[in-house]
Amino acid sequence: MSSQVHEFHAEARQLLDLVVHSIYSNKDSFLRELISNSSDALDKLRLASLRDSDLDSDVSDLHVRLTPDAQARTLTVADNGIGMSREDVVDLIGTVAKSGTAKMRQALAEAGDAGASEELIGQFGIGFYSAFMVAERVTMVTRKAGESVGTRWESTGDGTYTVDEAPDAAPGTAITLSLKPADADNALHDYADPQVLRGLVKKYSDFIAWPIRMSETVEVPADEDGGEPTVEQVDATLNSQKALWAKSKDEVSAEEYAEFYRHLSHNWDEPLETISLHAEGTFEYQALMFLPSQPPLDMFARERSGGLHLYVRRVFITDDGAELLPEYLRFVQGVVDANDLSLNVSRELLQQDRQIRAIRRRLVKKVIGTVQELQDRRPDDYASFWTNFGQVFKEGLVNDPDNFQAILKASVFESTRESDQPTTLADYVERCPAEQKVIYYMTGETRQQIERSPHLEGFRAKGIEVLLLSDPVDEVWTSSMPEYDGRQFVSVAKGEAALDDDADAETDGADRDAEFADLMAWLTEVLEADVSQTRLTKRLTDSAACLVGDTFSMSPQLEKLYRASGQQVPHMKRVLELNPDHPLVTGLAKAYADAGDERSALTSTAQLLYAMAVLAEGGELADPAEFAKLLSDTLVAGLR
Incomplete structure (x- = not known):
């Protein structure tokens, strides 16, 4: 096949430009990346030879070889590993094979210092491109195990590369870097200097399992017969290969x-x-x-x-x-x-x-x-871990029932207490009043949404701490009714809120239930498509109404997650709870009593009350346009 000139794919070309011109404080990293790639190639060849007895490859002396040439200012990093086919070269070297390259470009462009940008290149598997930090031209000759003809790839990093056949290519891959001129800025990084290479291998790649070899000049002393000292080239292994x-x-x-x-x-x-x-x-x-x-x-x-x-x-x-x-x-x-x-x-x-x-x-x-x-023992390091990996770690609460309690113990959670730090469950339990035998929580899409929910009003008024769970996975694991330290998790948005203090409060509650009984029955009838029951509550202090699920029902957020994953979930009716001290509720009760048998005009108010409860908890209305029209008509009627 004749020589072909290709253009880097658009994303690869932009990344290459960023890598070459970014503010790297440590250009030595290119050698680490190339040696690491060679090590992977050697691993893959040995494994392939074990699995395929017909693979005609010599695995008796697998190694990486560095060949510096100070006079020509080149450095070759070669291995006798698995090698690549022509298609592999075009696919893997001419493009960036991993996803997320747009994020990579943005992250590199926005990196404000050398350390920040230096940490990015390895995250996307583009270590090969780092060779252009130190080379004016990169030439790769490779032959894949089992193939008879190799491939030659070459580029100056200017946006194009050439691909040729290489009939005489040795098995494996050899990458030759035509190094940039040495100057005062890189005097300590002359990659054509064997001693510099020896030091870099010892520092960064000493643990590589395969021998990293380099030919070195040694002086052989004169023998006893009085011969002259001689200079010989010997192979030196630069790494210890210790696992x-x-x-x-x-x-x-x-x-x-x-x-x-x-x-x-x-x-x-x-x-x-x-x-x-x-x-x-x-x-x-x-x-x-x-x-x-x-x-x-x-x-x-x-x-x-x-x-x-x-x-x-x-x-x-x-x-x-x-x-x-x-x-x-x-x-x-x-x-x-x-x-x-x-x-x-x-x-x-x-x-x-x-x-x-x-x-x-x-x-x-x-x-x-x-x-x-x-x-x-190390709370600062733990805080860093949780910020970066806590959301993923908590997936185990859903997927690993055998270690559920251990994961709970190792997790922390946001709560309503006045603190910038999340709390462990052990600390939450220690702060609980003696009479509190459960762990209260509430789920939602964001902490801000949860904190503004009317469901928390009564608990906040009585100083009862509630866990604020805003990760999507929290909706799933809490639905299994878990326990910790013998205490059940209880959602403040489900069931009846046990916030009464004494028997007098229970008597007062019974009297109020009787006072509002007719209104609650009427609201349940009017809102029967969405409401299973209407009742008074101690859960609310400032809001007029809220919606509460049954103890074992799905939360609206969990319903939404299931539907987003393509699962069919029936619409769950919930309980409408009313605050008997709120002016809207007392006013509606009076209007209901005064209306006699002509209560159709109050239907829109009932529907608005329900919609307000949905919006207050951060929910979504089934028909926002209908709600807007209903609200508009109600406002107009109030202005007449």
């Missing part, structure tokens, strides 16, 4: 852990917490996991892969270890190395494997326990 997950935490520095985390996750932040686990006994395995300090920008993307890499006896199996942790812990990054799994294990076998299920249970408990330790 960090096989070591105890005392043997590894924080910086080594941080670099390993960046290698695994392709993120640039520091890990918030490192979790090391060595299991012996029936199932032997090592695990090294990290809680990130920043959320990945694809955390809610459907196509994102799992955060754990699975190895079997140091042999890479998959970088999408979705079976090792549940979805609600998808932000966790790390490695699991099992001793007794088959090297030829498939995704289907992983899902069914008894050892994998046992490892998963242990990992989940370890992560949840670590979150709890942060909460107890």
